[in-house]
Amino acid sequence: MRGHAMMPFRPSRRALLAAAPGLLAMPLGGGAAAAESGFDDFLGQMERDAYARGIRPATIAIAFRYIQYLPQVIELDHRQPEHKITFAEYFAKVVTAKRLDEARRHLVDNWALLDQVRRIYDVQPRFIVALWGVESDFGQIMGNYPVPAALATLAYDGRRGALFRAELMSALKILDDGDVGPAGMLGSWAGAMGQCQFMPSTFLRYAVDFDREGRRNIWTDRADALASIANYLSHLGWRGNEDWGRPVTVPSNLDPRYANLGYRLTSAQWARLGLRPAAGVFTRRDPSSSLVLPDGVGGAGFLVYDNFRAIKRWNDSTYFAAAVGTIADSIARS
Numbered sequence: 001m002r003g004h005a006m007m008p009f010r011p012s013r014r015a016l017l018a019a020a021p022g023l024l025a026m027p028l029g030g031g032a033a034a035a036e037s038g039f040d041d042f043l044g045q046m047e048r049d050a051y052a053r054g055i056r057p058a059t060i061a062i063a064f065r066y067i068q069y070l071p072q073v074i075e076l077d078h079r080q081p082e083h084k085i086t087f088a089e090y091f092a093k094v095v096t097a098k099r100l101d102e103a104r105r106h107l108v109d110n111w112a113l114l115d116q117v118r119r120i121y122d123v124q125p126r127f128i129v130a131l132w133g134v135e136s137d138f139g140q141i142m143g144n145y146p147v148p149a150a151l152a153t154l155a156y157d158g159r160r161g162a163l164f165r166a167e168l169m170s171a172l173k174i175l176d177d178g179d180v181g182p183a184g185m186l187g188s189w190a191g192a193m194g195q196c197q198f199m200p201s202t203f204l205r206y207a208v209d210f211d212r213e214g215r216r217n218i219w220t221d222r223a224d225a226l227a228s229i230a231n232y233l234s235h236l237g238w239r240g241n242e243d244w245g246r247p248v249t250v251p252s253n254l255d256p257r258y259a260n261l262g263y264r265l266t267s268a269q270w271a272r273l274g275l276r277p278a279a280g281v282f283t284r285r286d287p288s289s290s291l292v293l294p295d296g297v298g299g300a301g302f303l304v305y306d307n308f309r310a311i312k313r314w315n316d317s318t319y320f321a322a323a324v325g326t327i328a329d330s331i332a333r334s
Contacts, residue, residue, distance in 0.1 A: 039069045042156045046165070050172050059176040066146050066182040070153045073145065076189045077154060087294035090319045091326075094134060100330045103133050107331050113223055117210070121230035122240030127307075128229050130327035132195060134320065139195040142219065143188035147171050147200070151191045167191055170200035179207070179215045186219070194218030195225035196232070206232040236313040237306065242287065244311065244325035245304030247278040250291070252298060259293040259301075261309065270303060294318050 043064060050060050107114070107129050114125035129138075136142050148171050155164035171191070175182060187193035191200065196218055198207060207216040210227035218225045251274035257263075258273065265273075267282035267289070275291070289303040302308075302322055311321040 039152075039156055043067060043152065046152060046155070046168060049165075050169060053169055053173075055169075055172050055176050059172065063148055063172055063175050063182050067149045067152045069156070070145070070149055070189075073150050073153045073189045074157050077157065077159070087300060087319050087322070091300075091323060094319075094323045095326050095330075099133055099137070100327060102138055103129050103327055103331050106132070106138055110222070110226065113226060117227050117230045118240070121227070121234045123230040123233050123238050124240060124328075126328040126331040127233070127238075127244070127324070128226055129331060130324045131229050131233070131311075131314070132226065133327060134324055135197040136195045139222070139225065142186065142194055142197070143192065144186050145189050145191075146182070147185045147187045147191050147193055148175075148182065150187070150189055151200070154190070164191070167200050170204050174200055174203060177215075179203075179217065180219065184219060195222070196229045198228065198232075202232065203228075206235060232314065233310060236310040238310045239305075239307055242305055242307055244307040244321075244328065245289065245292070245302045246280075247326075248291075248301045248303050249276045249278060250293065250297060250301040251275070254297055256293070256297050259291045259297075261290045261292070261304075261312075264288040264290050267303075275301070275303070292318055292322065294322060 047060055047064060051057070103126075107125060110129075111125070114128060117123070117128065118125055132138055148168060151164050151168040151171055155161050155168055171185065174180060175185065185193065188197065192198065193200065193203060198218060203216070203218065207218055207224070207228045208231050209216045209224060211221065211223040213221070216224055216228070218228055248270070254273060254275075258265075265288060267286040268284075270289070270291070271282055287305050289305055290308075292302045292304050292308070294300060294302075300322075302325075304321075304325075308321050308325065311324050312318070315321070
């Protein structure tokens, strides 16, 4: 731990508003004001925790000026969808003609950089671009919530308090390291940051300063963002000489118990069960695969390999992994 003389004094949010009305964007409403009284006490504890973890007093003082209670974050966290979206609905929203066109263009425009990244991390460029597109629309939609404030609000809410307290400490470590300033640490309402939408703990482990400019900048530095995507995939078990899977047609009478990532068969065995590739043919060179039916028998079907599992470790969603793979396939055919 660094040597510290004393904890910095942090004026209350009300005092900050009085001294600098433009510093904090959200005014106190009735509900927010009620939450604020306990929130200030909670922030005091978070400051003490940060101090105990070796975060510099100057970092703590500056960072906590930007932290306020964000009622909208709690509303978003508690909001439940009216119905579970189907894979077909998700796919139509995520794998659009516009996104496929943009993915092809970005693959071409960034080929020299992506090829450098591939040589180091052994991740095919088309998958890097596909993940980039799904996560942040190629850096266009990264979120505009102040990450420390969003994480502190979620930690205070208590439903997943331990998780978000740990993420808040990670965010403070990023600020302390100088990778970004408090005003630039923006992200989603849940704290996912930058062009690759890393949570702070993921950033600390896997973000890279690819162009060696002195900081890991996944917000505005494209080289750092794309290399960080590849570095994370590599650590998730990516195999650079393999594909992710392929769409297949599935007989309506197939036993749904076959749709299980823990169940692997050869392509010949799947063929005997009545599965057929949506394009091309099965060959003996095909690796063993597992069947994924996002909407159950009668919907879309995919035979998937270990790289599909790696994408699911990034985001534990069959919908997400199949969309990323489909976009990557579209790039490969362009």
